[in-house]
Amino acid sequence: MASVFGVGIATVDIINCVATFPKEDSEVRAISQHTCRGGNVCNTLTVLSQLGHKCYWSGVICSDSDSHYILDDLRKHNIDYSNVQNLASGKVPTSYITLNQENGSRSIVHYRDLPELSYAYFKTLKLPKCDWYHFEARAINETLLMVKHVRNTYPEAKISIEIEKQREDLDKIFNIADLYLFSHAFANTNNFDSPDEFLKQQKIVSPTSDLTCTWGDQGAAALLVDGTLLHSPAFPPKKIVDTLGAGDTFNAAIIHGLMNELDWQEFLRSACKLAGKKCGQQGFSHLL
Numbered sequence: 001m002a003s004v005f006g007v008g009i010a011t012v013d014i015i016n017c018v019a020t021f022p023k024e025d026s027e028v029r030a031i032s033q034h035t036c037r038g039g040n041v042c043n044t045l046t047v048l049s050q051l052g053h054k055c056y057w058s059g060v061i062c063s064d065s066d067s068h069y070i071l072d073d074l075r076k077h078n079i080d081y082s083n084v085q086n087l088a089s090g091k092v093p094t095s096y097i098t099l100n101q102e103n104g105s106r107s108i109v110h111y112r113d114l115p116e117l118s119y120a121y122f123k124t125l126k127l128p129k130c131d132w133y134h135f136e137a138r139a140i141n142e143t144l145l146m147v148k149h150v151r152n153t154y155p156e157a158k159i160s161i162e163i164e165k166q167r168e169d170l171d172k173i174f175n176i177a178d179l180y181l182f183s184h185a186f187a188n189t190n191n192f193d194s195p196d197e198f199l200k201q202q203k204i205v206s207p208t209s210d211l212t213c214t215w216g217d218q219g220a221a222a223l224l225v226d227g228t229l230l231h232s233p234a235f236p237p238k239k240i241v242d243t244l245g246a247g248d249t250f251n252a253a254i255i256h257g258l259m260n261e262l263d264w265q266e267f268l269r270s271a272c273k274l275a276g277k278k279c280g281q282q283g284f285s286h287l288l
Contacts, residue, residue: 002259003054005083005128007117007146008041008136008162010059010070011093011110013244021100021107031101036283037073038095040162041136043245043284046077047252047274050288053259056128058083060114062090077284080128085121090114097244104240104279119145127153131259134160134251135177140169147176158258162251166190174205179258181251182213195221196229203227212254212268214247219272222254224264232269237280245284250275 016030045055057079061067063086070092074081091113098107116139123145133150135143147159160179163170166189174180182202184195192198195213202211203223212222219234250271257267278287 001052001054002132003056003128003130004045004048004132004134004255004259005056005058005130006041006045006134007058007122007143008039008138009093009112009116010037010039010042010057010061010074011095012036012066012069013038013095013097015097015099015106015242015244017099017101020102021098021105034282035069037070038244039093040164040248040251041134042070042074042079043248044134044162044252044255045079046284047249047287048256049077049079050284051252051256053256054080054130056080056083056130058085058117058122058125060085060087060117062087062092062114064090064092066092066094083125083127085117087114099242099244104243106244116142117146118142119149122146123149129154130157132158132160132255134255135162137161137163137167137170137173140167140172144173144176147173151176160251160255164247171205174202175208177209179210179254180206180212181247181254182211183247184213184215187213187215195231199223199229210258212250214250214275220250220268222264222268228264230265230268232265232272235273235276237276240279242282243279246275246278249278249284249287 017032022028049055093112096109119142159177161177162181164183187198195215214220219232222230253271253274
């Protein structure tokens with residue numbers, strides 16, 4: 001069993017399923033509503049835990065009922081949260097999500113009243129020695145310092161960074177990790193209309209890293225350190241139920257494949273299959 005330490009936010013997601021996306025200034029009835037624990041890294045750790053790995057999470061929570069809800073869920077999925085920073089005040093990040101059952105799209109209104117995890121706190125932790133450390137690219141300067149701290153503490157460990165959105169100073173963290181996991185949305189924001197061209201351009205600034213990029217219903221691509229370019233088709237379910245966390249599921253399967261030294265083409269395909277399965281069910285329970 002390998003071990004993974006993840007750094008990122010945890011959220012409470014309040015999800016309203018609607019038949020079709022509502023027009024502005026209209027009133028619609030939700031088909032269903034449910035609440036779940038979210039957050040990209042936490043979702044990825046939830047899948048990695050099901051894949052048999054020991055998982056740790058570090059992030060920021062506060063003393064409110066929503067934090068108890070988050071920690072209870074992490075406990076249920078066997079994720080160690082002893083390295084969290086618990087603040088006396090604030091509000092746990094909350095995402096209000098409208099899920100369109102017509103096509104599986106989701107629109108999110110996000111609210112938070114907590115800071116990002118800081119390097120000042122991170123460096124006080126007695127970091128468990130893990131095989132892998134996975135970060136969200138959020139507060140970039142803090143992330144840079146945390147990654148360098150891991151490199152200095154456990155130089156043999158592997159590091160991955162998920163890059164979902166465009167952020168200020170993002171270029172500072174390129175080529176410091178072993179693996180970068182890019183989203184379709186990030187590539188589109190940077191005016192790329194194919195994963196191949198995006199990854200080739202990204203390789204210029206990340207020459208010593210493996211790169212992946214998801215591409216929705218067209219699957220995903222990977223560009224390896226040795227220059228090998230790989231593709232996998234998508235594997236959509238018969239019915240799209242919940243696309244939330246599909247990318248996080250893909251990321252978990254990629255990390256799992258690398259930790260187990262599997263064939264890249266094989267686990268790229270497996271990652272797309274697992275992401276497709278996630279789209280066909282609500283939440284992450286019993287995904288495997």
